[in-house]
Amino acid sequence: IHTDIAFTGTQNGWIVGVNRDNSPLLKISKDAGQTWINVKTCVTAKSGSLNAMSAVNDKNVWGVGSGGVITKFSLGGVQKTATGSDIACQVQKSGTTKDLMDVFFVNEKEGWVVG
Numbered sequence: 001i002h003t004d005i006a007f008t009g010t011q012n013g014w015i016v017g018v019n020r021d022n023s024p025l026l027k028i029s030k031d032a033g034q035t036w037i038n039v040k041t042c043v044t045a046k047s048g049s050l051n052a053m054s055a056v057n058d059k060n061v062w063g064v065g066s067g068g069v070i071t072k073f074s075l076g077g078v079q080k081t082a083t084g085s086d087i088a089c090q091v092q093k094s095g096t097t098k099d100l101m102d103v104f105f106v107n108e109k110e111g112w113v114v115g
Contacts, residue, residue: 001025006055007033012075016050016063024050024065026073028087042089043071052102060108064100068093070113 002017002025013029015036024043027036043050043065050065058075065071070092094100098115105111 002027003050004052006053006061008055008058008061012058014053014055014061014073016053016065018049022049026050026063026089028075039087041071041073042091043069051100054103054105054111056105056108060105062103062105062111064094064103064113066099068096068098068100068115070094070100070103 002015004017005013005015007013011030011032013033015025015027017025019025024041026039026041028039029036043063050063050071053061053063055061061073063071063073072090072092074088075086094113096115100113100115103111103113
């Protein structure tokens with residue numbers, strides 16, 4: 001199930017959601033959404049599914065989800081996808097175990113999360 005989509009410009013897109021086995025889902029596109037590649041995420045079923053995301057640029061893509069999970073994704077990390085893209089993924093503490101439902105960032109350091 002796809003729960004949110006964000007693009008960083010005209011080519012790079014990100015989708016978050018939950019797989020049929022309740023594990024977190026992350027997909028990226030580097031061709032304006034023509035094709036989507038499944039990417040393993042650092043968010044586990046234990047740490048939560050992903051409900052929403054906000055993309056400032058390719059280095060600052062934020063995801064939020066169940067159990068209070070906040071995750072920062074960026075292109076240029078260490079994980080290789082099938083297309084050769086590098087993805088970095090870092091789970092951050094939110095201070096709550098409640099589900100987070102949406103996120104919006106205006107720049108690399110300022111954003112809002114709601115649950």
